[in-house]
Amino acid sequence: MIFNGFKRPDQSVGVRNHLLVLPSVVCANDTARLIGQQLQGAVYVTHEHGCGAHYHSSSDQIRRTMIGYGSNPNVGACIVVGLGCETMDAEEIAAGIAKTGKPVAAIVIQKVGGTIKAVSQGVQTGQKMLAELSAQKRQECDLSELIFALECGGSDSNSGISANPALGVASDLLIGEGGSSILSETSEIVGAEHLMAKRAVNKEVADQILEIVHRAEQEGVKQGLDMSNLAPGNREGGLSTVEEKSLGNIHKGGTSPVQEVLEYAFKPSRKGLIIMDTPGYDVESITAMVAGGAQVIAFTTGRGTPVGCPVAPVIKICSNSDTYGKMQDNIDINAGVIIDGLSTVQEVGQQIFQELVDVSNGKLTKAEQLGFGDFSIYRPLT
């Protein structure tokens, strides 16, 4: 199946054509913001990372996420802004992103001599990039180039009956077209890992699924997190235990075999259904999947959520008609019609798949219309 996207020099395909302004360190946040705000159509992010000595695994993860984010095919060009004395070297991040062949610049505040000069240089560079990006046209691309990130947040007991199974149908349809989906949030596979392991393509992948779930469970217990105790909104939505939430959650992954298990923010090496080991925090999980190359995010919710992503469209799918009625400004598709007896899981799954195609062709999602762009990198504690 064909859609119209942006072909990148590294053969990847974007569904958007953003100029991203990315600070490599917290101290460059405001400078990145000023550059981004001056440039019509640019997106910028801010974060709390990048300064001093991190644990090795932590700095590797932050660096990998930043490079992956800038490398996402929806990003047509990128400006990395650094301070100059930080661990997360802006020039190194920029060099990592430049391997994709897209235009990338690094601006280092201490080198150029202050923020006014840095902003000036960033805006001048960004203007040239925007001129180039705005001249690029969408071209025919194959749907098999797409990676669909499967996220859920603010789940209720309807999620596992309506929105998640319908998303699973859409995910299977994309995989049937040769594309890929990423199922994430390991803490929400706890109690359902045996079912996912049975769907692994081989024993190695099955063992990896069991291993990441075991690790998340142990890590949670070590940190004193009671994962069995759900978020208040989950409990008020009728969910009683983490096992119940997980068994509903895994429906997002449809029925396809699991091809590969990835650590946080790594790129898939295979097509089909992938599991990425991310924490059960929506924005950190989405950021990781986008850093892994996902171009479109599907986000199922029972309680409702406004979350967006700066560089990728987020299609919001609601599990029940009450929340949809209240939060239509934030939600794209109402899967509550399944609960209401007005439609089937299969029909809503088809609708989500069609929305994925339309959004990939350029249709704006609700989160994009409202300009929501949340960004957060998960930092491991060791």
Place this chain on the structure above:
Amino acid sequence: MCKKEGLVLHEKDNVGTALNDLTAGSKIPVTKNQTITLTEDIPYGFKFSLHDIARGEAIIKYGEAIGQAKDSIKAGSLVHIHNTEGQRARGDL
């Protein structure tokens, strides 16, 4: 198609899910041959037991264990955190 009042997701399940706010005393059809009389109000989205469940018995939904009964649960009762506890990710088991 019309909206159901309660939904049982798998033949092994011992709980159903309320698809409406259900009131005590209502008779809810859950399978072709079975109707459950609710002993208490079941809010929309919450679970009710399909038969008596003994203390320590598994609560089954989606055909899988979602936790254990903390107390004995009479048929038609609300099944939630007051009488159900998860067995995973707790650190105390």
